[in-house]
Amino acid sequence: MTIQRILTGIQATGELHLGNYAGAILPILEFAKANPDEQEVFVFCADWHGLTNKDKFEKPGLYRNKVLACLLALGYPVDKHVLYTQSSIPEILEMVWYLSSSIHVGILERNVTYKDALQNNKLPTVALFNYPILMACDILAVKANMVPVGKDQSQHLELCADFAKSFNHMTQTECFPIPKAYLQDNPVLPGNDGRKMSKSYGNTLELFADLKTVQKQIKAIKTDSKSREEPKDPSDCLVYQYMQALGNQESTAYMADKLRQGNYGYGDAKADLWQAYNAVFTPEKYALYAELQQDSVLTDMLAEPLEKVRSIVVETTQHMRQALKF
Ligand code: TRP
16 A cells, blocks of 8 residues: 655744634644555645745744644654654755646746735746746645645645646656645634734634733623623624634533533633633643753654655655756
């Protein structure tokens, strides 16, 4: 039986929040429960992808370790599956050059992320333009079979499959397996004021923020003016959506029942949400998160997986060199 390779990347452009937890981190932790004899999971911090314009130069340095520490503190099993930083593998950029040589600019000009950026007056850097090629190389570098991503990334995944096919075709090789997207259609979690969750609105619930802040952010979750007695529809309740995002089915079902029954106010729901947060983000995990952010600790913990993934990528680069007769 061939082992399926599952790969996904997380950007390092800001503090991780509850939306990232529900949309990316929980699914990754679920995949990583798989038996490594059947499936290998590759997760990496996409720090190069953060560098698409000069306003973001500081970001990867600020957030790279936090992304890795967060996954590790929440139990990503780095002894069984792989976790690494994109920028630790320079061969990926060698691949970018080879792959670029087979891609027509017209294809990239039609990419929605790029078109959006132009429309919103963002600086159209070459890096932003090339973003889909770098992303494709992340995937093709380990010859991944499946890539779990949110819907916003589906065009990037289609491009990756096209690039892989045309490279194979142009070089008359089977250099790359064609990766499949595994689209996750979790609804996007709104901020605690009901608007889009965004640091600039100050409405996020940051993972591993200090507990006073978390408590404040939970208290501030916007609710309507129904009285404690009135029955409530969970699907209209932001506190309930946050509970769902934390991923504990029992507490989520309990809250849904209580809301429907009535005599359960928003204050009660917020108190239950606060407890549920503390049950996931325990003091032990907070302590681990703090410790794991140190460069030396991370380098140590990730040395073995890095060696493993790098040797895979070196081999893939070699295959590309052979295909191009370098
Ligand atoms: N572009 C992805 C995002 O913004 C992050 C990413 C980079 C990625 N490389 C990847 C995701 C490869 C999956 C596979 O979320």
